[in-house]
Amino acid sequence: MTRWLPALAATLFALAIWQAVVSLTDLPRFILPGPLLVAETWWQSRWLIAEHTAVTALEVLIGLACGAVLGVATALQLASSRIARVLVQPMLVFTQALPVFALAPILTLWLGYGLWSKVAMAVLIIYFPITAAFFDGLMRTPVGYLDLARTMQASPRAVLWHIRVPAALPQLASGLRLAAVYAPIGAVIGEWVGASKGLGYLMLLANGRAKTDLMFAAMLTLGVLSVLLHLAMRRATRRMAGER
Amino acid sequence: MTPAPAITVAGSASIDGVSLFAPLVLTLEAAQWTCLLGGSGVGKSTVLRLIAGLETGADFSGTITASDSSPVAARVAYMAQDDLLFPWASVAQNVALGARLRGEQVDLARLDDLLRRVRLTDHAAKRPAELSGGQRQRVALARTLMEDKPVVLLDEPFSALDARTRADMQELAAELLAGRTVLLVTHDPAEAARLGHSIQVMTAGGLTAVAPPTEEMPRAVDDAATLECQAVLLRMLREGGQ
Numbered sequence: 029m030t031r032w033l034p035a036l037a038a039t040l041f042a043l044a045i046w047q048a049v050v051s052l053t054d055l056p057r058f059i060l061p062g063p064l065l066v067a068e069t070w071w072q073s074r075w076l077i078a079e080h081t082a083v084t085a086l087e088v089l090i091g092l093a094c095g096a097v098l099g100v101a102t103a104l105q106l107a108s109s110r111i112a113r114v115l116v117q118p119m120l121v122f123t124q125a126l127p128v129f130a131l132a133p134i135l136t137l138w139l140g141y142g143l144w145s146k147v148a149m150a151v152l153i154i155y156f157p158i159t160a161a162f163f164d165g166l167m168r169t170p171v172g173y174l175d176l177a178r179t180m181q182a183s184p185r186a187v188l189w190h191i192r193v194p195a196a197l198p199q200l201a202s203g204l205r206l207a208a209v210y211a212p213i214g215a216v217i218g219e220w221v222g223a224s225k226g227l228g229y230l231m232l233l234a235n236g237r238a239k240t241d242l243m244f245a246a247m248l249t250l251g252v253l254s255v256l257l258h259l260a261m262r263r264a265t266r267r268m269a270g271e272r
Numbered sequence: 273m274t275p276a277p278a279i280t281v282a283g284s285a286s287i288d289g290v291s292l293f294a295p296l297v298l299t300l301e302a303a304q305w306t307c308l309l310g311g312s313g314v315g316k317s318t319v320l321r322l323i324a325g326l327e328t329g330a331d332f333s334g335t336i337t338a339s340d341s342s343p344v345a346a347r348v349a350y351m352a353q354d355d356l357l358f359p360w361a362s363v364a365q366n367v368a369l370g371a372r373l374r375g376e377q378v379d380l381a382r383l384d385d386l387l388r389r390v391r392l393t394d395h396a397a398k399r400p401a402e403l404s405g406g407q408r409q410r411v412a413l414a415r416t417l418m419e420d421k422p423v424v425l426l427d428e429p430f431s432a433l434d435a436r437t438r439a440d441m442q443e444l445a446a447e448l449l450a451g452r453t454v455l456l457v458t459h460d461p462a463e464a465a466r467l468g469h470s471i472q473v474m475t476a477g478g479l480t481a482v483a484p485p486t487e488e489m490p491r492a493v494d495d496a497a498t499l500e501c502q503a504v505l506l507r508m509l510r511e512g513g514q
Contacts, residue, residue, distance in 0.1 A: 175350065178326070194360045195358075195360075
């Protein structure tokens with residue numbers, strides 16, 4: 029608990045400065061609303077925000093699950109086949125050089141305004157970090173383990189499942205933790221481009237109507253959602269990461 | 273276990289055209305301990321890895337043969353300086369690794385017996401991280417024995433242990449590996465003098481056989497002949513290193 033106290037104090041301090049700036053300068057509320065106003069708006073619009081949060085959270089969770097499955101499968105395939113490495117790896121790196129955000133409109137065109145274009149966006153963003161982290165772990169198995177397995181006449185398949193995969197789980201855990209932070213960004217980008225629900229849509233809508241306080245309320249909710257997701261993922265992958 | 277064969281390594285090795293060791297002939301007598309003693313970088317681990325069929329990074333030209341003419345690499349068990357225990361698996365799972373890797377049924381009676389013989393029965397369910405260095409190396413010894421191979425290759429397995437634990441481990445290994453053809457690669461003259469039925473000193477000049485003390489191994493650490501042998505070996509190492 030004491031770990032959180034400094035962070036809490038720093039946050040309160042930042043909020044106080046924010047409020048002080050707004051009160052002293054008398055900025056119009058559509059330029060910069062103060063934290064008190066944002067809090068008030070958040071409370072008044074809580075059901076609206078909750079509804080949109082639920083949509084975004086669902087997109088993120090489905091995206092995380094699909095991205096994790098795809099990433100793990102790709103890493104396993106790459107690790108167990110030299111041909112796959114030669115053929116796919118350069119392509120995988122190249123896709124990372126493309127601005128994934130630019131794909132959002134075309135995803136909306138292909139998959140529609142609903143849930144799946146946002147899920148696809150989240151998957152696109154987290155797929156590479158998960159694949160890269162797990163693959164890296166699979167390729168860095170301590171040589172001594174592999175020597176030992178060889179003297180025990182283990183098949184490559186057995187080595188993969190009994191040694192390389194368990195030895196790579198801490199790296200997979202890092203990849204998943206990173207993905208938990210990235211996935212909401214993907215979903216929100218998808219919502220910006222074309223949606224009728226979700227926090228990204230709500231932010232855009234509020235901004236367009238000069239309801240800056242609502243925009244801030246939605247944005248902070250998104251931040252809290254991301255942090256909670258990250259903490260939940262941290263907890264869920266504790267054993268995997270080899271932590272106590 | 274099938275009867276322990278004698279193993280003969282004959283040949284030379286080079287790395288990128290530079291000679292690692294000149295042509296040599298090393299014979300591991302059947303069911304005996306052969307200690308291969310040498311400083312760092314003379315290629316003694318390479319010899320062991322060649323017998324084990326492991327990657328060495330060197331080009332070996334020569335032969336590795338068993339006295340019964342059967343292939344060698346499939347009949348060896350291997351133990352290294354690093355205990356190579358899997359941190360995610362329990363002690364018992366680590367000991368039973370070979371069977372799991374080959375998809376075979378684990379011989380539980382044998383597992384229990386080996387854990388008892390290395391005095392780790394009470395620790396069977398623990399993770400390696402909960403054990404001391406000596407206990408971890410006893411798990412590695414049990415895993416080596418669990419393989420029940422006639423040839424056992426030991427690559428400096430005791431060198432990371434403290435003096436007392438090392439002496440204990442040497443005696444335990446001597447007791448438990450009796451009847452197998454053992455190659456012990458070591459840089460410790462005292463270890464070679466205690467454990468070798470035959471002792472070969474490996475230097476840049478090649479192999480030199482040294483007569484071990486007449487007493488049966490494992491010899492007492494304070495045995496006069498053993499200490500004298502240790503001194504002879506150390507002198508050879510220092511002269512060979514010039």
